[in-house]
Amino acid sequence: MTFNIEDVFNVDDYMYFYSEKLTEERTKREVEFLVKVLELKESKRILDLACGFGRHAIKLVELGHEVVGVDIMEGFLEIARKKAEEQGVSVKFMKGDMRETNFKEEFDIVLLLYTSFGYFSGEENFKVLQNVYKALKPNGFFCLDVPNRDFVVNHLSPCSVLEKGEDLMIDMPSFDVFTGRMNVRRITIRNGRRREVSYSIRLYTFTELKELLKRAGFEVYKVFGHWDGRELSLNAPRMIVVAQKV
Known part of the structure; x- marks a missing residue:
């Protein structure tokens, strides 16, 4: 299945359908969790990969951390920059592909959150982990948030719907046991117009993910x-893994 990031994560549709789920209160709770588990007691230099519209990055800067946000979608970055300006904070938002980042021991923490890992081939997914390893300072920490494959497979619904007024975003997922990938057909109906895209994401068990991280040089913390x-x-619906560069 081909995967066009700009088609699947159409910025206007994404912000329209997900804005009510990705609230300020939710972001605040998630950042509080990150502060606790990553022990962010003093100022850290943080890389937020696939930062989207910057909801975590901006909150972390407000807490006194230095954050670089990287995303492949310029539309999300424009929203993030505008929001940071409105909040009166300085965040460096950069357009980039996580498969091609070239940071070298620059960060104390790297974040890859909200199901932003697994969309590529196995080799490319591993390349992302290698790039994260290179970006971290010695003994730095990597926080990865992905779906728990065991939960997803056991609770897979043939259809899920996001409804906003008369508009619909319909996902029809199926799981391929031979590849470990979830294939999704997405139909968006908005303002009477129908748009269809498909995408695929590799879902990992904890055992598989732990082994991948180990191969990349990490130890699960x-x-x-x-x-x-x-x-x-x-x-448990998610796997939030904190790994340390060793």
């Missing part, structure tokens, strides 16, 4: 099953 800090289990 902590793991959680959700942003509320629960333990990872079959019934």
